[in-house]
Amino acid sequence: MRRRFALVGVFVLALAGCSAPSQPTAAPARDTVVLGLSSEPDTLNPVLGYAPDGGSLIYDGLVRRTPDLRLQPALAETLPEVDGKEVRFTLRRGVTFHDGRQLTSADVAYTYEQVLDPANNSPIRGDYAAIDQVDAPDARTVVFRLKHPYAPILQRATLGIVPAGSDLSGGTPVGTGPYAYVSWTKGDKITLKAHERYWGEAPAIKNLVLAYTSDDNARATRMAAGEFTATELPPKAVARFRNQPGMTVHEAPTADYRGVMFPLDQPVTGDPAIRKALNLAVDRAAMVSAILAGTGSPAFGPIAPGTPWHNPAVTGSATPERAKAVSILEEAGWKAGSEGIRSKDGTAARFTLMYPAGDSLRKELALAVVSDAKQVGIDVRLAGLDWDAIDQRLSKDALIMGWGTPFDPDYTNYELFHSSYAGQGYFNPGHYKNPEVDRLLEEGRRTADADARKKAYDAVQRHLSDDAVWLYLVYLEHTYVVRGAWTGVTAGVEPHEHATGGLLGTVATWKRAS
Secondary structure (H helix, E strand, C coil): CCCCCCCCCCCCCCCCCCCCCCCCCCCCCCCEEEEEECCCCCCCCHHHCCCCCCCCCCCCCCEEECCCCCEEECCECCCCCCECCEEEEEECCCCECCCCCECCHHHHHHHHHHHHCHHHCCCCHHHHCCEEEEEEEECCEEEEEECCCCCCHHHHCCCCCCCCCCCCCCCCCCCCCCEEEEEEECCCEEEEEECCCCCCCCCCCCEEEEEECCCHHHHHHHHHCCCCCEEEECHHHHHHHCCCCCEEEEEEEEEEEEEEECCCCCCCCCCHHHHHHHHHHCCHHHHHHHHCCCCEEECCCCCCCCCCCCCCCCCCCCCCCHHHHHHHHHHCCCEECCCCCEEECCEECEEEEEEECCCHHHHHHHHHHHHHHHCCCCEEEEEEECHHHHHCCCCCCEEEEEECCCCCCCCCHHHHHCHHHCCECCECCCCCCCHHHHHHHHHHHHCCCHHHHHHHHHHHHHHHHHCCCEEEEEEEEEEEEEECCEECCCCCCECCCCCCCCCHHHHHHCEECC
16 A cells, blocks of 8 residues: 555555655656656565566566456466466567666576565565475576465566566666666656667657656646646546646546555454444445545445455445444444543544545545544544654554555455554554454465355455454546557556556557657
């Protein structure tokens, strides 16, 4: 939800608090495209968690995704069969890194070995825990040997490949991707240039600038001023660009949700009655229509409707059911006081809800939760903070969070809800612990049987709903503005990170229409 993956290096997840650039950027030259992005990556090294889901322009994985989420070979010559505990890849011929070195299987083995090495403390090491070892028996053959059958292994093979022996502590990022690194001004921008020896079609756009501005309004202002060729904006901010000459607004379907993460060890949010009452009290339909301007849908769980792993039995009412909410609170002993705020055993039904201060969408959702909660006697206090401040309060205060992926149910859900991840940053920050959910998540991860996996993840969704672990609010559509006429701008199904598989991530295929 925050700083882990980065987009094209670009849009990763780090919703991090990047500062506005020190000086305005001039209008881009014709051979240069400037993308205005909300979140800056912490690192450009895939081993350390940069764009593991294939959202990098600097690196290629063994496989990649099309905008409609089909897997296709990238550095691998073909998609291998996945059966049992061994997966064998053959590398594509004639692939070179940006520095001219030839790609070999040793580079692939090195990349995955470095991710798995505990000494490197990679934040994505757990995602690859099923891999026992990676062998390189010859220059073009890579063999993954697994500890157990692992259905999502091909999905995990989108990880970018770095040259064998690369220094993980810094230096110039080197990959095989369509763009090569030029420079990085932290808190401002990353500059890339086209990789002219790219194994695929070389990008038509020769110079690419990834400009970071976390504040939605500032990003919209810079877009209007002509500083950006394209940018991501929340639905309301994008409205000013609709029907403007030379501007196109794109909407992309996603598995990206927003919800309230509850700290479960706290006296108020730790009470299931409070959480269940809030699930009934909020007006999700109004959030979709008024805050998302219709570009989204109500959310009731962490796996998006329309994806194969969604459990349709886990649902609810888009409009509030406040009488039921009040009944749950009354039965649990939360009685209304003189000012309308409920209390139980001397504890007021009151908690703090944090949101990142520069994120206008989350702020509006937080305000709506406050208003709806008040209707049933729960007092929610808001705190708009930067991410560094939020980091320090995750176990004590609730937070408007975002996650979601259309790739595989093992993605993020294992880390978000397995007890072994309790308190690990933005993974399971609420300290949820349910042994049956642990068992189901492990079963879903370890079995290759599709029917068994579906049953396991259906049950996970039911438990999360019964326990009201989160207050799921809405699923988003991602909205973008693009200046000028282009071909190759393709909207696909996007995860929480705007970049990975996202519209701006297709920039390597963009060509001017005139």
